[in-house]
Amino acid sequence: xxxxxxxxxxxxxxxxxxxxxxxxxxxxxxxxxxxxxxxxxxxxxxxxxxxxxxxxxxxxxxxxxxxxxxxxxxxxxxxxxxxxxxxxxxxxxxxxxxxxxxxxxxxxxxxxxxxxxxxxxxxxxxxxxxxxxxxxxxxxxxxxxxxxxxxxxxxxxxxxxxxx
Amino acid sequence: xxxxxxxxxxxxxxxxxxxxxxxxxxxxxxxxxxxxxxxxxxxxxxxxxxxxxxxxxxxxxxxxxxxxxxxxxxxxxxxxxxxxxxxxxxxxxxxxxxxxxxxxxxxxxxxxxxxxxxxxxxxxxxxxxxxxxxxxxxxxxxxxxxxxxxxxxxxxxxxxxxxxxxxxxxxxxxxxxxxxxxxxxxxxxxxxxxxxxxxxxxxxxxxxxxxxxxxxxxxxxxxxxxxxxxxxxxxxxxxxxxxxxxxxxxxxxxxxxxxxxxxxxxxxxxxxxxxxxxxxxxxxxxxxxxxxxxxxxxxxxxxxxxxxxxxxxxxxxxxxxxxxxxxxxxxxxxxxxxxxxxxxxxxxxxxxxxxxxxxxxxxxxxx
Numbered sequence: 001x002x003x004x005x006x007x008x009x010x011x012x013x014x015x016x017x018x019x020x021x022x023x024x025x026x027x028x029x030x031x032x033x034x035x036x037x038x039x040x041x042x043x044x045x046x047x048x049x050x051x052x053x054x055x056x057x058x059x060x061x062x063x064x065x066x067x068x069x070x071x072x073x074x075x076x077x078x079x080x081x082x083x084x085x086x087x088x089x090x091x092x093x094x095x096x097x098x099x100x101x102x103x104x105x106x107x108x109x110x111x112x113x114x115x116x117x118x119x120x121x122x123x124x125x126x127x128x129x130x131x132x133x134x135x136x137x138x139x140x141x142x143x144x145x146x147x148x149x150x151x152x153x154x155x156x157x158x159x160x161x162x163x164x
Numbered sequence: 165x166x167x168x169x170x171x172x173x174x175x176x177x178x179x180x181x182x183x184x185x186x187x188x189x190x191x192x193x194x195x196x197x198x199x200x201x202x203x204x205x206x207x208x209x210x211x212x213x214x215x216x217x218x219x220x221x222x223x224x225x226x227x228x229x230x231x232x233x234x235x236x237x238x239x240x241x242x243x244x245x246x247x248x249x250x251x252x253x254x255x256x257x258x259x260x261x262x263x264x265x266x267x268x269x270x271x272x273x274x275x276x277x278x279x280x281x282x283x284x285x286x287x288x289x290x291x292x293x294x295x296x297x298x299x300x301x302x303x304x305x306x307x308x309x310x311x312x313x314x315x316x317x318x319x320x321x322x323x324x325x326x327x328x329x330x331x332x333x334x335x336x337x338x339x340x341x342x343x344x345x346x347x348x349x350x351x352x353x354x355x356x357x358x359x360x361x362x363x364x365x366x367x368x369x370x371x372x373x374x375x376x377x378x379x380x381x382x383x384x385x386x387x388x389x390x391x392x393x394x395x396x397x398x399x400x401x402x403x404x405x406x407x408x409x410x411x412x413x414x415x416x417x418x419x420x421x422x423x424x425x426x427x428x429x430x431x432x433x434x435x436x437x438x439x440x441x442x443x444x445x446x447x448x449x450x451x452x453x454x455x456x457x458x459x460x461x462x463x464x465x466x467x468x469x470x471x472x473x474x475x476x477x478x479x480x481x482x483x484x485x486x487x488x489x490x491x492x493x494x495x496x497x498x499x500x501x502x503x504x505x506x507x508x509x510x511x512x513x514x515x516x517x518x519x520x521x522x523x524x525x526x527x528x529x530x531x
Contacts, residue, residue: 073483
């Protein structure tokens, strides 16, 4: 993931970058997260990548109903400029890219690098694996029951539909 | 930069300087500052930007370049001081580093340095600098715990530096900010003991004496600030002076914003009332409600992330782009169908919410 996050960390004013899943699980992070101090006493002295990712994902989830009032989808890019940091979030269907900037740094400077990082992420995700891991479930071809109907739809059968 | 690159850049720098001598426009100043920046001459960048900003105050690009160069110079000095402190710590270095970090707005780091300094030799000035850093944090977050800690740190600094008036000045600032007028009066009277006959202090004492009668206690004032998120100084600053010019009204500014290309709605909210230009009827009502909810949720998130009070929230998606500029009293929002707002629109929105304008909220337009 370094090839995705490193170019962002080289942009002046970027304090830290966190890449996570849309539900708030961090995948990778870079930069100085220790400088990100939690205001909430229960979160301790500083925030880690998991706290930043979780809080941002929770924030986006909480925005959903508010945006629903005006029939807007969740935004792809969000910039929260605050007194001490600026938080830039770029959302894609399968990832959240979060950058925290120092005061005075411009979120606009990060627009193209973040787009580039997401494009690189998609490329990395599409890259063919050199060795395939052993399957966790029996292959679909082994099913002769109703689950084989779902073979083209990439949907796993329910437990009660499994033969035997 | 290599010797040859530096040599080659000399004629370019000379031609930019000549252009500036012929026409001292902001564009030419910017070109010269950028040329110095390319050469890594940050002091020259600052000098050119300051000279230009004296002629063109508020020029966005020059201001940004000046801030960036100041930050880079500050960061370089911070690194050097940190290195020196690691090798051989001494109070002068701690002091310079803490003050530099405070001026750069890196409050948490400044406080860490002050704590480290106090642990090193127990100096009163370390406590004072820690109190100053915590006070800056209190102004942003407005948390009761921060205010209490500032008070405690001022007490500690006063004990360690009995003849120094700086802890008392900070205490006076804190008490005045939260509206604890009795404590503020006490701080002024202590200051007057050190400087008897000081005209400005005497005048301030008389003012505070008048305010102190029904003033809340220090704790009650802190609780009120935490609850409302408003400082007493905010209220006083917002109160229009009797001799001041008539305040600008919101509506013409909103109409101007809404008349821009691709603008769907321009909104200003204060309390439970909203002025909406562009959108009509139920759409206006729903948009205003959505803006209010987004502001509340973003405010909570910024606080939990330790980022302080939110200054603006920008959303970009299939719907276009929305920028919301929240304030202590209200918030302004602009929705356009363009992918991103222009710099002029952003500036206008921030000016709208930060101009201290007096809202003319009429009932027929209230959503």
